[in-house]
Amino acid sequence: MLRVSLRKKFIAGTALLILLVGGALAVLVRHELHKRFEGEVYKRGLSIARYIAEAAEIPLITDNNVSLQLLVNDYQKIDPDIGFIFLVSPEKKLTAHTFGAQVPSDVVRQAIEKTSASLHRIDLYSKDGLIYDCTVPIQGGALGYVHVGLYEALVTKNVHGVLLKMFPFVICILVIGIIAAIAFVSVITRSIKRLTDGVQRFSNGELSEVLSVRSHDEIGQLAAAFNTMIEKLSATTVSREYMEKLIDSMDDMLIVISPDGVIQSVNRAYCELFECRPDEIIGRRVDEFDEREAPLCMFSAFQHSLVSGRVQGIECTCRTSSGTLVPLLFSLAVMKDDQGRPQAIICAAQNISNLKKVQHALQQKQLEIEAVNRNLEEIVVSRTAELAVGNEGLRAEVAERQKKTEELRAARDAAESANRAKTEFLANMSHEMRTPLNSIIGGAEYLEGASLAPDQQHCLEMIRHAGDSLLVQVNDLIDLARIEAGQLELLAEEFNLADTLEATVQMLGLNARQKQLDLSLAIAPDIPHFVVGDQARLQQVLVNLLSNAIKFTDNGGKVTVSAQRGQADLHAIEVYFLVRDTGIGIESDKIDMIFETFAQADSSITRRYGGSGLGLAISRRLVEAMGGSFKVESVPGVGSSFAFSIRFPLAEHAVAEQQGVPDGTGREGGLKDAAGSEGPLRISRVLLVDDSLENRALMRLLLARQPLVVDEANNGREALELFEQNEYSLVLMDIQMPVMDGYTATRMIRRIEERSGRRPTPVVALTAHAYEADIRRCKEAGCDDHIAKPFKKKGLLRCLAGYLQGIEHG
Amino acid sequence: MDDAAGEMIRVEIDRELMPVVPEYLENRFLDCAEIERLLASGGMEYIQIMGHRMKGSGGSFGFDEISAIGEALEFAARVPDAEGVRSAVVRLETYLALVSVAYI
Numbered sequence: 001m002l003r004v005s006l007r008k009k010f011i012a013g014t015a016l017l018i019l020l021v022g023g024a025l026a027v028l029v030r031h032e033l034h035k036r037f038e039g040e041v042y043k044r045g046l047s048i049a050r051y052i053a054e055a056a057e058i059p060l061i062t063d064n065n066v067s068l069q070l071l072v073n074d075y076q077k078i079d080p081d082i083g084f085i086f087l088v089s090p091e092k093k094l095t096a097h098t099f100g101a102q103v104p105s106d107v108v109r110q111a112i113e114k115t116s117a118s119l120h121r122i123d124l125y126s127k128d129g130l131i132y133d134c135t136v137p138i139q140g141g142a143l144g145y146v147h148v149g150l151y152e153a154l155v156t157k158n159v160h161g162v163l164l165k166m167f168p169f170v171i172c173i174l175v176i177g178i179i180a181a182i183a184f185v186s187v188i189t190r191s192i193k194r195l196t197d198g199v200q201r202f203s204n205g206e207l208s209e210v211l212s213v214r215s216h217d218e219i220g221q222l223a224a225a226f227n228t229m230i231e232k233l234s235a236t237t238v239s240r241e242y243m244e245k246l247i248d249s250m251d252d253m254l255i256v257i258s259p260d261g262v263i264q265s266v267n268r269a270y271c272e273l274f275e276c277r278p279d280e281i282i283g284r285r286v287d288e289f290d291e292r293e294a295p296l297c298m299f300s301a302f303q304h305s306l307v308s309g310r311v312q313g314i315e316c317t318c319r320t321s322s323g324t325l326v327p328l329l330f331s332l333a334v335m336k337d338d339q340g341r342p343q344a345i346i347c348a349a350q351n352i353s354n355l356k357k358v359q360h361a362l363q364q365k366q367l368e369i370e371a372v373n374r375n376l377e378e379i380v381v382s383r384t385a386e387l388a389v390g391n392e393g394l395r396a397e398v399a400e401r402q403k404k405t406e407e408l409r410a411a412r413d414a415a416e417s418a419n420r421a422k423t424e425f426l427a428n429m430s431h432e433m434r435t436p437l438n439s440i441i442g443g444a445e446y447l448e449g450a451s452l453a454p455d456q457q458h459c460l461e462m463i464r465h466a467g468d469s470l471l472v473q474v475n476d477l478i479d480l481a482r483i484e485a486g487q488l489e490l491l492a493e494e495f496n497l498a499d500t501l502e503a504t505v506q507m508l509g510l511n512a513r514q515k516q517l518d519l520s521l522a523i524a525p526d527i528p529h530f531v532v533g534d535q536a537r538l539q540q541v542l543v544n545l546l547s548n549a550i551k552f553t554d555n556g557g558k559v560t561v562s563a564q565r566g567q568a569d570l571h572a573i574e575v576y577f578l579v580r581d582t583g584i585g586i587e588s589d590k591i592d593m594i595f596e597t598f599a600q601a602d603s604s605i606t607r608r609y610g611g612s613g614l615g616l617a618i619s620r621r622l623v624e625a626m627g628g629s630f631k632v633e634s635v636p637g638v639g640s641s642f643a644f645s646i647r648f649p650l651a652e653h654a655v656a657e658q659q660g661v662p663d664g665t666g667r668e669g670g671l672k673d674a675a676g677s678e679g680p681l682r683i684s685r686v687l688l689v690d691d692s693l694e695n696r697a698l699m700r701l702l703l704a705r706q707p708l709v710v711d712e713a714n715n716g717r718e719a720l721e722l723f724e725q726n727e728y729s730l731v732l733m734d735i736q737m738p739v740m741d742g743y744t745a746t747r748m749i750r751r752i753e754e755r756s757g758r759r760p761t762p763v764v765a766l767t768a769h770a771y772e773a774d775i776r777r778c779k780e781a782g783c784d785d786h787i788a789k790p791f792k793k794k795g796l797l798r799c800l801a802g803y804l805q806g807i808e809h810g
Numbered sequence: 811m812d813d814a815a816g817e818m819i820r821v822e823i824d825r826e827l828m829p830v831v832p833e834y835l836e837n838r839f840l841d842c843a844e845i846e847r848l849l850a851s852g853g854m855e856y857i858q859i860m861g862h863r864m865k866g867s868g869g870s871f872g873f874d875e876i877s878a879i880g881e882a883l884e885f886a887a888r889v890p891d892a893e894g895v896r897s898a899v900v901r902l903e904t905y906l907a908l909v910s911v912a913y914i
Binding site: 636 | 826827829
């Protein structure tokens, strides 16, 4: 069948329609024109016949036939459209005519027969065509009739002339109509083409693209309806390609069979197992398959599924083209149409080789477990018997241990009793020794005024010196005995803290000057003067530390005593005391030893410097009894720092001082040397956070000569604990540390400050991460500054000088 | 300041640091053995930390070369590049064997 496009059909139809309408119009116009021209020709013929009738009256009356003939000839010559003219007498004979020699007798006869008395037109038919005979009577027919004949061809000629003039116009109309039809059809067919393409894409499974027809006519509405349909289908339908991919991606085999047993499709897993192509399988009947192409039991299962609708969990073995036997587990299901008729049978088969292996292995394991269980039961019986024997042994051992514990407890009680007896003995003996010793010293003092020989004077000084020394040691023993016996009683009396410190320094100033030591005292200006505590015991501790510092510092060295304000409220204040020297120092592993009774770091020290070794032990116990804690930092060959803190209740008028009310004494804190001169130096407390012992030791060395108290923390968490307990002028924070790194610790410090309303403490990061990003990260964590590791002393001190007073960095 | 004199490397260090320098160098000797042990047990993460610490401390004690070795060690452990770590250890052992400290 000839395929003609809608476009061509529409254009042809439009052209045909225009032609039909044009043809009909042409026929109508021709008819009307013919009718009109016919009337005009008739009128013209009658007019001519009337003229001739008037002109022919005289010649007819006079019977002048020559004139008549000339008359008709002249008229015919004047108007060439006239076909003929003839005159008929009343007797119906031709009197004149223009026919010449051959008179058309049939025409003349018809004319004469149809002639009547009135004016009329007669249609005559001749061999040359239709003739309009216009007849006019002369004198009412008394003289005859004039017949003027005009051929219809004249009318036809005029009609054709008019029609010829109309023809180009008609052609134009036709062409314009066809062009308009083409344009119109193009618009329609373009939309239809888009619609067709869209449907084509849809049929290919492309549901993502919508039609782009935007017109609002019926095609536009159709496209919109189509788009809506695609949209709904996209939401509810998956494409064939998607389904094929889905089926091919399955590891299980899938075979679709028509109800009459013809394979409709197979998936990739099937083709891979049986090493075939889909086109080799599709279209074949299931009963044609051999064991190398499908499980043989599949056909009977297929028949069964047609009857029962579903067959599940059939295990069978098939042989692949390589000859391998493969165990399969397959199921069949029937897909039915709306009327319940089977459309297809879907067979899904799973390769269960691995499952079979696992099943086999499990069976083996089960057997092994059963064997082990049997052995285990035997072992349990055997072990139960052994444990029963062992329990007996354990009971005996427990009883033995209880006996030992009782013995140890008795031994401990005996030791404690002996220790108490020792303490009581020491206390009693010390008291007993002090009485005769006071007598010896008193006697020696008495003899100082006597006139003695030089050797006797020297001997007396020795006695006095030995007596003093012995008295100190005896006093120490008494103190120690009291402390260990729990008999130490501390006073709670108001005293002037600054005066106590100054008195202590002055007390030992002479010893310092004798060794040419630079002894100085620094009291922070914000420490209140009057506090409540045991002045004598505080002074005892300070004297102990200061005398040790002077004792263990070589000539020309430096000893500093300082007091700093710690945490305070309206009723109490914590004061940090620091005694620092540039003496011989203590090895780090011996620092703990110096606080033990009767111990010094080195026995050679006792020999060189003397002393019982009780001073520091008593000092620490006194400080602890006053609610404080002790801390020692020391570097051999560089010096030592002994620091302790005590919390004192404030005296009543010191509370006012604490609130900013001047007490009228005008005293200001500052550095004082032994001679009493004052300087503006202030001791700062710094927290050093670093997990490296080496780095901390290095830092201690580098900062030893600076007016600083340095607390140390091993990691960020320790740093936070110290920071919460104390106020620091600056924190030196290592970044990479275990437990808690420097970034976290700094952030936590900022949080503590924010929470407690404390002023921000400068935090300087110490890190070997020296890139811009690392520095930025430090700043983001809340660090104020950054010192890149490795650092040099000069750089370190220059940085610290920016935050702390009195740092020498030149 | 490092200064090669014959086979020995002379480093001048402030007398103030005398109490801590011998122990610092001794600890670096111990580090060599520790790194070898960690390398055998795959402890690259800790080697990286050791390198980082060495980088940060060497120059502060006056041994710029130890800082440079520490940086190489940290980088090799981060990669991780066992050969690079071994190379850094050999470099450290050689330096420690040749270094001679002069306190000024």
